[in-house]
Amino acid sequence: MSATVELDAGSWAATLAPRLAQFAAVARQEHVTRAAHQLDVPQPTLSRAMARLERDLGVALFARHGRTVSLTPAGRTFLGSVERALAEVDRAAESVRSDADPTAGKVAFGFLHTLGPETVPGLLRDFRADHPRVRFQLVQNYGEAMISGLRAGELDLCLTAPVPDAPDLVARRLDEQKLRLVVPDDHPLAGRRRVRLAEAAAELFVTLEPGYGLRRITDTLCAEAGFKPKVAFEGEEAETLRGLVAAGLGVALLPPPAVPRPGVVELTVTAPRAVREIGVAWLDGHPDTPPVAAFKRFLLSRRGQLLPR
Template identity: 70%
Template sequence: MLNEEIPAAQLAELDPQAPVVRMAPRLAQFAAVARLEHVTRAAELLGMPQPTLSRAIARLEGELGVALLTREGRTVRLTRAGHLLLGSVERALGELERGVRTVRAEADPAAGRVAFGFLHTMGTDAVPALLRGFRDDYPRVRFQLVQDYVAAMLERLRAGELDLCLVSPLPDDPQLTARSLDEQVLHLVVPADHRLAGRRRIRLAEVAQEPFVALGHGYGLRQITDDFCAQAGFAPRIAFEGEEAETLRGLVAAGLGVALLPPGTVPRPGVVDLTVTAPRTRRAIGLAWVTGRPLTAPVEAFREFVLSRQGRLLDHG
């Protein structure tokens, strides 16, 4: 069905703007003739035979039911209807030209734009280090940076709003391609006065009855927390939900629960990080993009740079 030609009447019913869409090439050709006031010169500018251009203008006039041009020897003049139409056509062409310039600027290998999404917990050290390293070679490339929870970022990736995402866990989705870059240890964080605070290592099952503080549903770290607790044989009793790992540390310090968290960006008094021996609480961090979607030159360059950091993503030196 996709390869069958849709009758014009049916197309008009599906889309009231369809006749205008079909006229679009002829409207641009009309604008060229109107600007130059000469059909032959306009044909040369457009790279098409003069008789073909003349027929196109005549067809446009027939579709509109009005004369747009009057012939005066070798030149043409706009009719009143032609003047009215030209203003609208030139405004539309101006918008299109701006759009084309914007798209070309986005794809400029040296100064294009990359829309990059990443985990909140990567925003303090890992992502700034990536950007600094990349811009040593591409100093003019621009970035749109988005921090969000994993489900929202992946949805924006599929929709084309983002080019690349740094995520955990890695998505299991045929629409997306993901490459693992590094593993990050997750510690059990407890209050400094907790009964287990003097320990260095712990099995996760030992806190099965403790209240947990965690990120909300949709965050990758929340999914990972739930999965590790399930492996340890229990469902965590969530006392408080937050949106930032450092906020959760503050809640732990206040004695409101325990949490599975990556290493803190700065030492926080009032909490102790314990190594979990069972299960092995590590999360894979990787880069995701839409399978088969063409990437602009700057996005491709940044993707290759990030992939080259495999095994060193969390090395911020």
């Protein structure tokens, strides 16, 4: 054989891939003409392709015996790897075809922790009433992590707050959720039903960590009320904060709980208007598979009805 053509590592796959299935067919048939018939290509074209493959590799893959061929030791080694590679391609193709199936495909869906107890299960139950075989890959995370997941192609859609505003994303407002000032049940404000947020200016706050949407909303609302919150603790989960409020570590601005928690009182904030907007977001220009498109239409149809009243 002539010396192998010098190719960088990134070029081998592009150079060899179109001929791997042809090589496997010839190797299995041990006959170029029969393999050409099986592949529905002209026999001279297949012969030239095999010769070029050997020339590129710089290795003899076949021993030729008239019209038949047999594999050399190098050819047998190469065939084993080629068959594994082709099988992996078949599995990958079947996987993506299955995920895109209109009736039984997959939706990668992200949502906030605070929407997990009631909102998301209710949405999935209602959607699956008409699409019972659609599968969901669910990711529960904070807003910035889900936006990163959209950009990385790991998520198709996400429910997040506040509604993101970025040139590479499409976002639609679906609903809004009132936030309450949560205080310990023995707090001086606990006997009230309503409160202005400025009345909590001297309090210690327990909040979510920076990067969480609810933390940004808390900081913004406190600034509108004329103060910067004094933070006693930064956490990752709203119900943990509610428990810390019950323990007397501070107060918190939180959405309503799925189940009332003892030890705290939840006060309506009259000023400023304490709400967070919930929206659905996806990557602009990202093509939807049929199941993703169906779930997106479903979410948009729930505008104003997303959250329990």
